[in-house]
Amino acid sequence: MQFVDEASIIVEAGNGGNGCLSFRREKYVPKGGPDGGDGGHGGCVYLIGDDALNTLVDFKFQRFYKAENGQGGMGRQMSGKAGEDLHVKVPVGTTVVDVDTLEVIADVTEIGQVVLVAEGGRRGLGNIHFKSSTNRAPRRTTPGTEGDRRNLRLEMKVMADVGLLGMPNAGKSTLIRSVSAAKPKVANYPFTTLVPNLGVVKLGMHEHFVMADVPGLIEGASDGAGLGLRFLKHLTRTRLLFHVVDVAPFDESDPVETAQAIVHELGQFSPALSERPRWLVLNKFDLLPVEEREERAQAIIDALGWEGPVFRISAISNEGTDKLVQAAYRWLTEQRRLENEDEEALAREQEMRRRMEDESVARIEERLGRRRKRPAEEADDDDFDDDDYDVEIEYAP
Ligand SMILES: Nc1nc2c(ncn2[C@@H]2O[C@H](COP(=O)(O)OP(=O)(O)OP(=O)(O)O)[C@@H](O)[C@H]2O)c(=O)[nH]1
Ligand SMILES: [Mg+2]
Numbered sequence: 550m551q552f553v554d555e556a557s558i559i560v561e562a563g564n565g566g567n568g569c570l571s572f573r574r575e576k577y578v579p580k581g582g583p584d585g586g587d588g589g590h591g592g593c594v595y596l597i598g599d600d601a602l603n604t605l606v607d608f609k610f611q612r613f614y615k616a617e618n619g620q621g622g623m624g625r626q627m628s629g630k631a632g633e634d635l636h637v638k639v640p641v642g643t644t645v646v647d648v649d650t651l652e653v654i655a656d657v658t659e660i661g662q663v664v665l666v667a668e669g670g671r672r673g674l675g676n677i678h679f680k681s682s683t684n685r686a687p688r689r690t691t692p693g694t695e696g697d698r699r700n701l702r703l704e705m706k707v708m709a710d711v712g713l714l715g716m717p718n719a720g721k722s723t724l725i726r727s728v729s730a731a732k733p734k735v736a737n738y739p740f741t742t743l744v745p746n747l748g749v750v751k752l753g754m755h756e757h758f759v760m761a762d763v764p765g766l767i768e769g770a771s772d773g774a775g776l777g778l779r780f781l782k783h784l785t786r787t788r789l790l791f792h793v794v795d796v797a798p799f800d801e802s803d804p805v806e807t808a809q810a811i812v813h814e815l816g817q818f819s820p821a822l823s824e825r826p827r828w829l830v831l832n833k834f835d836l837l838p839v840e841e842r843e844e845r846a847q848a849i850i851d852a853l854g855w856e857g858p859v860f861r862i863s864a865i866s867n868e869g870t871d872k873l874v875q876a877a878y879r880w881l882t883e884q885r886r887l888e889n890e891d892e893e894a895l896a897r898e899q900e901m902r903r904r905m906e907d908e909s910v911a912r913i914e915e916r917l918g919r920r921r922k923r924p925a926e927e928a929d930d931d932d933f934d935d936d937d938y939d940v941e942i943e944y945a946p
Pocket of ligand 1: 715716717718719720721722723724734735736737738739740741742743763764765766832833834835836862863864865866
């Protein structure tokens with residue numbers, strides 16, 4: 550299956566049907582009055598959140614979505630039929646931006662959430678409506694109005710509570726495999742993971758949270774190195790980031806330097822996301838002799854000037870991972886409680902989300918600007934170049 554997380558579509562609502570101009574004509578009924586019926590309303594286009602979808606790939610093949618027009622009114626006082634509404638399924642996690650106004654129309658974050666994206670045209674009135682004591686034979690009708698037409702940009706970002714950040718090979722996929730049922734591929738070469746993977750971390754009967762593993766980042770990602778920064782958008786819905794650092798990289802790179810590079814790239818992508826709480830997760834401790842472990846950990850923490858929470862784990866042998874996920878669960882629960890009880894905490898969270906939304910609209914704007922500056926003959930019919938976003942993947946059950 551292809552994984553596509555951005556798409557451009559056009560939605561067009563149905564036009565309203567015109568009102569009808571007609572007079573009653575019957576044998577033995579001279580001068581029958583006006584009997585032109587009204588048109589029908591145009592159908593609307595709605596988006597609806599669907600949990601069976603997890604990519605926007607369908608929108609690569611179909612870009613134009615049109616709801617039915619309303620029928621015109623008819624003689625004998627018959628109204629036209631209203632146009633059918635069109636419901637377009639989108640994955641939960643889809644943000645909808647009107648490309649022309651750069652307005653975020655909606656964020657579809659729930660299953661079954663319905664969003665109106667193009668309103669149907671109003672019906673026109675038939676001449677029957679314009680009959681009066683002074684005008685028994687009105688020739689007036691009104692036309693139906695046009696339905697809305699909108700250019701939309703869809704952006705799908707996975708819904709997760711905790712996101713994994715780190716260099717390729719840091720062990721992000723190994724970690725999600727060890728704490729959830731997700732089974733993304735693990736291998737000792739960079740960029741094994743090409744698409745986000747979600748895992749449900751279960752701690753008890755009812756206690757769980759969702760973890761997102763995204764492709765690794767390297768220095769220069771903001772200039773397009775590696776897979777670039779585009780997958781970081783899948784971390785923007787998370788509350789907490791685990792910065793996974795390999796304490797004994799086999800290429801002998803310096804874990805401190807690479808960790809700093811990651812933080813720099815994160816800031817380049819999104820200042821707001823870089824302010825989200827981040828925990829340092831030092832991985833692959835099993836590779837170090839027991840007596841060196843603490844010294845190495847402390848050296849990394851000191852060199853980074855790290856003051857936040859630190860966890861020492863071995864993702865491959867599950868050491869320390871329980872402690873890590875339990876702490877994350879407690880933190881997430883506490884955070885939700887705070888937001889329920891404390892208005893300031895809730896306001897801070899909402900402000901954070903608003904900033905990330907603004908940043909994502911700014912990214913869309915920037916890409917649009919870049920495209921529009923290109924000479925017309927080079928531009929294609931789409932404002933966005935999505936093709937480089939396609940990656941072949943298979944989803945774990
Ligand atoms: N010894 C040891 N090896 C590990 C540990 N965690 C991961 N590895 C190994 O490190 C290599 C990379 O692991 P992945 O989980 O694929 O790393 P990743 O961060 O997902 O890498 P990308 O998908 O390329 O970004 C694999 O060969 C893993 O077996 C660990 O705790 N100890
Ligand atoms: Mg991986």
